[in-house]
Amino acid sequence: xxxxxxxxxxxxxxxxxxxxxxxxxxxxxxxxxxxxxxxxxxxxxxxxxxxxxxxxxxxxxxxxxxxxxxxxxxxxxxxxxxxxxxxxxxxxxxxxxxxxxxxxxxxxxxxxxxxxxxxxxxxxxxxxxxxxxxxxxxxxxxxxxxxxxxxxxxxxxxxxxxxxxxxxxxxxxxxxxxxxxxxxxxxxxxxxxxxxxxxxxxxxxxxxxxxxxxxxxxxxxxxxxxxxxxxxxxxxxxxxxxxxxxxxxxxxxxxxxxxxxxxxxxxxxxxxxxxxxxxxxxxxxxxxxxxxxxxxxxxxxxxxxxxxxxxxxxxxxxxxxxxxxxxxxxxxxxxxxxxxxxxxxxxxxxxxxxxxxxxxxxxx
Numbered sequence: 046x047x048x049x050x051x052x053x054x055x056x057x058x059x060x061x062x063x064x065x066x067x068x069x070x071x072x073x074x075x076x077x078x079x080x081x082x083x084x085x086x087x088x089x090x091x092x093x094x095x096x097x098x099x100x101x102x103x104x105x106x107x108x109x110x111x112x113x114x115x116x117x118x119x120x121x122x123x124x125x126x127x128x129x130x131x132x133x134x135x136x137x138x139x140x141x142x143x144x145x146x147x148x149x150x151x152x153x154x155x156x157x158x159x160x161x162x163x164x165x166x167x168x169x170x171x172x173x174x175x176x177x178x179x180x181x182x183x184x185x186x187x188x189x190x191x192x193x194x195x196x197x198x199x200x201x202x203x204x205x206x207x208x209x210x211x212x213x214x215x216x217x218x219x220x221x222x223x224x225x226x227x228x229x230x231x232x233x234x235x236x237x238x239x240x241x242x243x244x245x246x247x248x249x250x251x252x253x254x255x256x257x258x259x260x261x262x263x264x265x266x267x268x269x270x271x272x273x274x275x276x277x278x279x280x281x282x283x284x285x286x287x288x289x290x291x292x293x294x295x296x297x298x299x300x301x302x303x304x305x306x307x308x309x310x311x312x313x314x315x316x317x318x319x320x321x322x323x324x325x326x327x328x329x330x331x332x333x334x335x336x337x338x339x340x341x342x343x344x345x346x347x348x349x350x351x352x353x354x355x356x357x358x359x360x361x362x363x364x365x366x367x368x369x370x371x372x373x374x375x376x377x378x379x380x381x382x383x384x385x386x387x388x389x390x391x392x393x394x395x396x397x398x399x400x401x402x403x404x405x406x407x408x409x
Contacts (some may be wrong), residue, residue, distance in 0.1 A: 047119055047137050047166055049349050054084045055119045057141075058126050061089035064100050065141045066265040067123060070170070070191040074121075074141075076104035076362075079344045082352030086110060090126060092320065095373035097123040099382040100241065102366040103195065103359050112136065119272050121168075124148035125195060126157040139166040141173035141189060146283060148260030149219070157181045169347070171263035189344050190263065192337035195359075196245045198268045205274065209233050212266055212409070217258040220301055224255075228310055231317075236266065240385050248273040252320045253313050255302055260285040260389050271327045272334045276316035278309065289326035292330050364402060 051056075055078055059071045069085065076129075080087035086109035089096045089156040096108050112120055122130050123140045124146055130138045140155060148154060156162060165394045168189035169175045178186050189222030211221055225233050234251065236244060248254070254270035271277050277293055280301035281395045291298075301310055316323045371379050384393050 046137065047348065048117075049083070049119070049352075050117045051352060052084075052088060053117045053119060054109075054113060055089075055121065055349070056086055056088050056109060056136075057121045058090055058123065058129055059087045060125070060332065061091060061093045061096055067125075067262075068100060068405075069194065070141075070143055071123070072101040072106055073191055073341065074189070074345065075106045077342055078349060080342075080355060080357070081346065081349065082355055083349060087376065088105040090129065095370075096368055097370045097373060099367065099370050099386045101384065102363045105156045105357055105362045105367075106366075124155070125151055125338050126153055128153045129180070134340040137166070139168060140165065141168040141170070141315050142186070142262075143170045143191075144172075144261040145174050145177045146259050157183070171284045172287040172289040173260070174262065176287070182330070187344070187348050189348065190337060190341055191265075192341050193265060193268055193272065193334060194239050194241065196271060197248070199245070200336065200355065201249060202274070203246075203249050205252050205320060206250050207232060209253045209255060209313055210236055210251040210275065211255045212236055212245065213260055214258060215258065217280070219352045220256065220304060223306055225310055227306055231310075231313065242390055242393070245269070245273065246390060247334065248275060251275055252324075253278065253316045255309075255313070256280070257282075257299070257304075258283075260291070263290045268330075272326050275327075276320065276323050277327060277330070278312060278316075280304070292333060294326050297326070315363070 057071050057075055059068060075085045075087055086107045087096065088109050092110060097185045111181065112118075112133060114135050116135045119137045120130060120133060120140065121141055122337065124142045124144055126142060127140050128196035130140070142148070167178055167183050167186035169178065170190050171187045209231055211217070211233060213221070214237070232364050234247065236247065239247065250272050252275060254267065254275040256264070256267055258264075260279070263284050267279060271293070273387055278289055278296070278297050279285040279293070281298050282301060287296065298313065300304070370382065374382070
């Protein structure tokens with residue numbers, strides 16, 4: 046177990062200049078730690094001079110250029126960079142398992158057979174990760190989940206359309222292709238290449254979300270879909286096999302080893318035709334999702350304790366981060382970032398077109 050002192054610094058490794066659910070989780074952790082009075086800092090890999098991204102402007106984070114290797118401090122790596130811990134000998138260490146599958150295909154894997162592993166603490170974002178660690182001999186890892194961005198929790202209810210949304214990544218393409226071609230009357234729409242507000246708006250408009258991907262952790266997209274009124278269909282892979290991670294009724298979970306396309310299509314048609322009724326099968330899931338931030342805060346308290354509660358208005362965080370971002374980046378990058386994050390979707394799309402035209406290579 047970690048020992049936290051009033052003068053401890055908690056460092057968290059984080060890949061630089063990437064926008065993913067895992068990266069957002071790191072920002073959420075550092076934000077909560079700072080809210081509870083800890084000196085928490087992100088260490089980017091690789092080190093960069095302009096680490097802030099506007100996508101995370103609502104989080105109070107600080108950055109460190111180096112790690113002080115002292116026994117009072119804590120260093121947290123995620124499952125994609127655990128070998129970075131080996132460069133330090135005195136600091137307290139932990140691995141946060143946001144994904145299982147990403148670790149298993151990485152060249153930077155945690156050595157469960159090393160004698161030094163006993164001194165490393167483990168945090169798990171999912172029941173899937175908990176089971177993985179227990180199978181490796183790690184007893185009683187600490188729960189440390191995450192929560193959705195506020196954009197997905199807005200109380201907006203636009204009209205729903207007969208659209209079937211899907212994620213064309215994480216190993217789902219081969220399974221989805223026969224479904225898409227089997228019934229040309231269904232309107233399928235991939236959730237790909239969208240900025241956050243466009244992604245959220247699309248989820249609010251669709252009726253069904255299908256995810257037959259690998260579910261390497263407690264994925265965000267099924268949660269984002271369910272909390273915005275979609276019926277959610279998943280394949281029994283990864284975290285989706287654990288009711289604690291994806292708590293939806295069994296009829297919406299499908300065995301992909303012997304996928305029955307007719308059964309999947311029948312369920313989709315039923316959800317489209319009787320969406321007003323079927324969507325309530327996911328009310329419990331949506332309620333759980335809406336309570337995730339509070340639950341995450343309690344998990345952080347249990348692991349790290351509270352030095353001093355210091356709530357800071359979200360607007361103040363966003364304003365400060367936006368100002369620093371503007372100072373650190375080139376004018377065109379700043380304009381694009383501000384348009385993506387602060388303007389309504391229509392002007393944002395126009396600004397993106399202008400940006401592409403200004404930055405496109407000139408033809409001879």
